Amino acid sequence: MEVARKKKREFMNWKYWGAPVPGFGDTQAQLLIVGLAPAAHGGNRTGRMFTGDGSANFLMPALYAAGFANRPTSDHVRDGLHMRNAFMTAVVRCAPPENKPLASELTNCGLYLDRELVLLSHVRVVLVLGQVAFKAYLDRLTRQGDAIPRLKFKHGQKYAMPPGLPVLIASYHPSKQNTQTGRLTSRMMNAVLRKVQSNLNRST
Numbered sequence: 001m002e003v004a005r006k007k008k009r010e011f012m013n014w015k016y017w018g019a020p021v022p023g024f025g026d027t028q029a030q031l032l033i034v035g036l037a038p039a040a041h042g043g044n045r046t047g048r049m050f051t052g053d054g055s056a057n058f059l060m061p062a063l064y065a066a067g068f069a070n071r072p073t074s075d076h077v078r079d080g081l082h083m084r085n086a087f088m089t090a091v092v093r094c095a096p097p098e099n100k101p102l103a104s105e106l107t108n109c110g111l112y113l114d115r116e117l118v119l120l121s122h123v124r125v126v127l128v129l130g131q132v133a134f135k136a137y138l139d140r141l142t143r144q145g146d147a148i149p150r151l152k153f154k155h156g157q158k159y160a161m162p163p164g165l166p167v168l169i170a171s172y173h174p175s176k177q178n179t180q181t182g183r184l185t186s187r188m189m190n191a192v193l194r195k196v197q198s199n200l201n202r203s204t
Contacts, residue, residue, distance in 0.1 A: 017047030020093035020109075023116050024049045025083035030124040030200055031068060032166070034113075034133045036173055037092035037101060044095040048077050049088045054176040062186065066193040085200075087123075089116055091136035099175070106136055113140055125199050126166045127192070130173030141165065155184070156192055158199070167199045 021038040035055075038044045042053025050056040056074040060081075064072035068086040073079065092101040092109045101109075117123070117140065128134045131153045141148050151159055159168040171184070171192045178184040 014045055016045045018044060019047075020112070021047060021049055021090070022093075022112075023087055023089035025087035026085055027087065027120065028122050029083065029085050029087040029120065030122050031086040031196060032117075032120055032123045032126045033086060033088045033129065034126060034137055035088065035090040035129045036099065036132050037090050038095050039099075040095040043090075046076050048074070049090060050074055051081075052076060054179070055174045058174040058179045058184075058186070059189070062189045062193055065190065066197060068193070087116075087120055089113065091133050101132070106132075110136065110140060110143075113137075114144070123166050125169060125196050127169050127171060127196055129171050130175075133173070134170055137168070155188070156195065158195060169195055169199070 021043045025033075035050065038049065039053040039055060042056060043049050043051055046052045050059055051074040060069060060074045061072040063069040063083075063086065068084050070082045070084060071080065074081050089112075090109075091113060092105050093112055094105070094109075096102070096105055113136070126137060128137050134151075134153045138148050138151060146162055146165060148162070153170055155170060155172045157170050159170070161168055169192065171189065172178045174184060174189065
């Protein structure tokens with residue numbers, strides 16, 4: 001991948017992962033977190049979702065505070081991070097140029113998401129981060145034959161899904177573009193995770 005060859009100055013000594021990034025977390029999880037794609041110098045560098053970039057620095061403290069991670073940081077694959085009742089994945093597995101995946105990338109990578117959702121049989125709540133992940137997840141349900149109503153993305157919204165499907169909750173993506181402008185604050189993220197916890201408690 002070109003982005004793995006054009007390293008940032010601060011990571012010049014790193015050997016970038018530079019390959020499709022797999023999902024990460026508890027395979028028996030009740031919470032599935034679906035993001036957009038590995039960051040060019042985060043997941044694409046480290047080989048793990050939400051690791052070593054600004055999104056990770058924002059998201060992981062919130063997941064830790066909510067009890068979904070054993071530590072508040074995600075720096076590299078040997079940092080000792082373990083997810084608790086949560087699994088993280090993305091709708092695109094390689095870092096797309098300017099974080100804008102092509103339709104063909106979404107289609108090709110959708111097969112990986114399909115397989116993960118089959119294997120993650122204990123999922124009760126799906127938290128989608130951003131509109132692209134929201135649409136891709138709903139498209140996946142439609143492909144498998146579920147009758148999904150027309151839904152509009154809204155931060156903090158819980159959606160009524162057909163019987164047998166996990167609860168769906170939406171959040172803005174924890175990108176720097178959102179967190180540094182105040183569109184998504186720590187308080188807002190914590191409120192979304194409290195809603196996730198509440199729905200998990202109801203399903204047990």
